[in-house]
Amino acid sequence: MEHAAAFRIDAPEGDAGTEPPMAILSGDWTTHWMVGDGADEALAAELAGWRDVWLDLTRVRRMDTAGAFAIVRAAGRDGFSLDRLKARPEQRRLIELVDNAHRVEPIVRPEPKGFHSLTIRIGKGVVDLQAEFLDTMAFFGHLLVAAARMVVNLFVAPGKIRWAPIFGQMERAGLDAIPIVAITTFFIGAVVALLGVNMLRQFGAEVFVVELIGVAVLREFNIVITAVLLAGRSASAFAAELGSMKMQQEVDAMQVMGVDPFEALVLPRFMALLITIPLLTFVATLAGLLGGLMVTWTTLDLGPTFFLQRIVDNVGATHFYIALSKAPVMAGVVASIGCRQGLLTGGDVQSLGRRVTAAVVHAIFAIIMLDAAFALVYMELDL
Structure with a gap:
């Protein structure tokens, strides 16, 4: 050689x-x-x-x-x-x-310990939170642009809209979630009624528990409980489905074939939640009021007619409309966070597990934070 x-x-x-x-x-x-x-x-x-x-x-x-x-x-x-x-x-x-x-001798730096390590972790967490927030807002903006383009196509070119995956996701993420939403809000309404009766009985004002149930269920618990259940049920499913497709390189294959993964995968899930979350909120409202009605009927002997009449006279439908105004934002948050975490999945199973967990945690955190922001805004508007 x-x-x-x-x-x-x-x-x-x-x-x-x-x-x-x-x-x-x-x-x-x-x-x-x-x-x-x-x-x-x-x-x-x-x-x-x-x-x-x-x-x-x-x-x-x-x-x-x-x-x-x-x-x-x-x-x-x-x-x-x-x-x-x-x-x-x-x-x-x-x-x-x-x-x-x-x-060259390698430089061996001592590992930070104690308070120094704590400050480093807190600093990294703050920086990661800021980057995560900005990336999520950018993804949500892209989602809104795609949704606006879909609305335009609804009048200009309806044939371009992917109706089949939208209706499929509506059934899976919306209709299939009705039982768990109804059962959960039923018990939430019952618990609110029990606590209200025990507290107001000290002042001889048990009858006002009807107004407490009406405001709590119509304004807050119906949309919050629905959104949290969708975060645990639909956001995790979206992250798992898209993450599995990302691991198997199906998303890359779609891009090679000229199909936009955002419009084919993300937009149908967002539209499905956007359409079905008002229905789920309405079901949650009825179930929550039914739970409160059952408690007041059995403990205070207040009949359904009296209960519903006080809801109509003293609570009104304004609180329900306020809850419905939060529904599109909650749907967008749940869908965007779940789909974004799924598309960020790497090539291993550990990454998929982390992304599914992050989707649920981030979605619930965003729901609670947005609900608090809505409460402050409506308080300033005296609604």
């Missing part, structure tokens, strides 16, 4: 170690030629008994960083010196570069 890395030793006569030898290298000292024949190990073993080594690289055809490192390591046990090197200028520069990098 004419290009294989090779060497020969011109050693002076006498015992090894008395005078420095001359190592004459030839061939290609590159990774390709050194891996097979082990020339670097042979050179290191041959020069192990000599204190100083002279190197002649003028016959070397090609040399990369791996070959330079092998030469420096074999000849530099007591410290490699460029004064004992005979080579072309480009070879000398490469040897010098590798030798300088080899001499």
Whole structure:
């Protein structure tokens, strides 16, 4: 093999170690030629008994960083010196570069502990929260633009709208969620009624528990409980579905075929939640009022007619309209967070698990924060 890395030793006569030898290298000292024949190990073993080594690289055809490192390591046990090197200028520069990098001592920084570690984690958390918020808002903006384009196509080109996945997602994310939403809000209304009766009985005002139930269910619990259940049910499903598609490279395949994954995957899920969340809110309202009615009927002997009449006279429909005004925002938050976390999934199962968990946690956090913001706004508007 004419290009294989090779060497020969011109050693002076006498015992090894008395005078420095001359190592004459030839061939290609590159990774390709050194891996097979082990020339670097042979050179290191041959020069192990000599204190100083002279190197002649003028016959070397090609040399990369791996070959330079092998030469420096074999000849530099007591410290490699460029004064004992005979080579072309480009070879000398490469040897010098590798030798300088080899001499650099790694900097071992002590791991932060105690309060220092706590402040670092808090700082990273704040920075990550800010970046996550900005990325989510950008994704939500893209979603709103796509939804507006879909509304325009509804009047201009209805054939471009993907009706099949929208209705499919409406059934899965909306209609299939009616039982769990109804049962949960029924017990929430019952619990509010029980607490209200026990508290107001101390003041002889048990009858006002009807107004308490009406305001709590019509204004807050119907939309909040519905959105939280959708966050745990639909946001996690969206993240898992899109994350699995991302892991199997189905999203990349859609892009290669010219299909926009955002309009094909994200927009149908958003439209499905946007259409079905008012229905779920209405179901939650009826179930919550029914739970409160059952408690007041059994504990206070207030009949359904009296209960509903006080709801109509003293509570009204304004609180229900306020809850419905929050529904589109809640639907957009749940859909955008779930789909975004799914599209951020990496190539392993651990990443999928983290993204599904993050989708649920972020969606619930956003729902509570937005509900508090809505409460402040409506309080300033005296609604």
